[in-house]
Amino acid sequence: MRAVRYGTSWGGLLSGPLAWAVSTQLNYAVVEWQCAHRIAIIPVIALVLAVLALLGGALSWRARQQGGAAFKPERTRGTEDFVANVSILSAVLFTLVIVMQGAASLILDGCIR
């Protein structure tokens, strides 16, 4: 698959914010479920989403190495690298936020109001 072979420069820019948005919404929605069932689901969700965010970042990293869409005549390596760099850093930043959100559930009980 070309997106994996050459990398996808904007991968992390998509995966980071998307995984974080899902983490915020989903974890917020399952707080009451976790309280009722006493199963620590939130750290698991956070972990999965953190990995997803990083996978997008890895695609951007690969684009940094392999050139991404720069093989197309209308695209240049410089712009691809710029987008890839923004994306890698974005994936890392949003992973950090997701991990922080997940870590909160290790400290706080879901039933406290």
Next chain:
Amino acid sequence: MSSADLAHERDLAQQRAAAQKGDLAPEHDGPRDTGLDDASLDRWLARTWQTAPGIIGALSSVDHKIVARRYLITAFFFLCLGGLSAVAMRIQLSGPERGLIGPDRYNQLFTMHGVTMMFLFAVPIVQATGIYLVPLMVGTRNIAFPRLNAFSFWIYLSGGLFAWVSFALDMAPDVGWFSYVPLSGPEFGPGKRSDVWAQMITYTEVSSLAVAVATIVTVLKQRAPGMSLDKIPLYVWAMLVTSFVIVFAMPAVMITSTFLILDRLVGTHIFNPAEGGDVLLFQHLFWFFGHPEVYIIFLPATGMVSSVIAAFARRPVFGYLGMVLSLISVGFLSFGLWVHHMFATGLPKLGASFFTASSMLIAIPNGLQIFCWLATLWDGKPIVRTPLLFVFGFFFTFVAGGLTGVMLASVPLDLQVHDTYFVVAHFHYVLIGGSVFPLLGATYFWFPKITGRIMNERLGRWHFWLAFIGFNAAFFPMHIVGLWGMPRRVYTYPAELGWGNINLFITAGAVVLFLSFVLFTINLVHSALRGAPAGDNPWNAGTLEWATMSPPPNYNFAHIPVVTHAEPLWAERDTLPVATGLRVDVRELVISTVAEAHPDVREKSATPSIWPLFAALAVGATFLYSIFSPWAVVWGAGPIAITLIGWFWPKGDPEDEE
């Protein structure tokens, strides 16, 4: 002058193929700018892009600079109204149990102050600055969708007048700028006051959305050839991110206000728990817009700061990549903080903690920007003029506001100081420090471009110090009085509480801040009439708006510039490479590709039209009527449809050709 002709070899083949398919006008369809001498070119372009004289011509204008000037003046007018309402409140609070303003009028005053500053001043003025500067900075001749842009101004103006005429008629909203239910609902909000709030929101958000769409398209599709994603000025990046935030945030508040109108007018029970509705839904919807709103105001200000710092530090902003990352990530994260406005509503603590995490970590990209600016100043050779003074004021004030923001992101502290003057102090530090100080700096910086004259430096320095001292004198003590327990939105307080002296001091600070704005107004008027001539590039700055005359001609650039660097005027100090090949007898633009800004096609730009004004009148009348009857939607649909048909009906102009 070097020339990168739009019709170079590779494109010619594509154009021939496209012309055969009928996608493009034929090659020799009208006079082009290629080979014309400067005087002829100026004559052609000035005639093609002119706004017709006379009242109808003025009302029909679609020139982004004219529309932006109207926006700026109108927003300044509303700033004055918002500021005067603040002064009135401060005089009332200057001592215990003062009787200048009664509780009902006071409720209207603080609501109108908040509504005006947020919806009628802060958002419109940052967008107006973008309307003026973005097309110039990206090197194009007009904003995308210029008629939509003109329409947005008329809607904004009618929304603002609607709100303030309501105030004059003693029917202004009195439930705070966020107008929480059930206070604003049918049970506790008789009369039309809350309806005025709800529809004023609709006017201003329609206007905001229209400008956001125009800005996004301008930035993505109308950039000068060569301005790839890594060469876009940081101010333009900021406006792009802001516009996307507007597109995703504003609909939430329009839904909120529409639901409120439905509850009040039609008898739905969307926010009525007794009938299965949900009060908290209002807060969720409102703050899903309300928190990004803060960044809608703040992000353009960061772009202004970047422009000012680069010009006065004499070097490009340090860490361009980090700055862009910061803008984009703040744009996203701004949507994940809204619950921190609702910590006192009894939500599960774990749920609230997710928003605490986002609220604290948004400090990382914001802090990154601050350090990049400091590094730029450190490495540059700063020349301290008034715009840079305001940037220094921004650093101090915004960082202080940011620190109290991190404090408020913590649930236990927030619960202690919720609805006290501590919160009032925090958000004024963030909003005035984060947006108004950069805006004032930006005024001194870009005033020469808009008027052709430089603002008075001596008055500017007096203005800065008065504003800085007055602001801190007025708002820093609010932290203390808030910690003492003084609640916000009280029209008076008993003498026994001992808050009299500190409130008198706060009022004195507010008067000094007010006087600084009087001085600013004098400077604006005096400099516009008698200021020293500015020349094209008085600050020797590097971005494209300084490549044209001050004030710019109606066509912005005689030739579309070609960009080779993020600061094009510094990279090409002698002559700026230009693209040629555009028609001069019709309004034509270069449409470029999103990532690389390769010139792609020539596209027509809409001509002046009176129909956006008529459409705005029809839409405005419908909104106004809809606070009295739900049938307004039905009766208003006809006039709106007629005006839109008139707007889009082909007029036989060359610009209508496919």
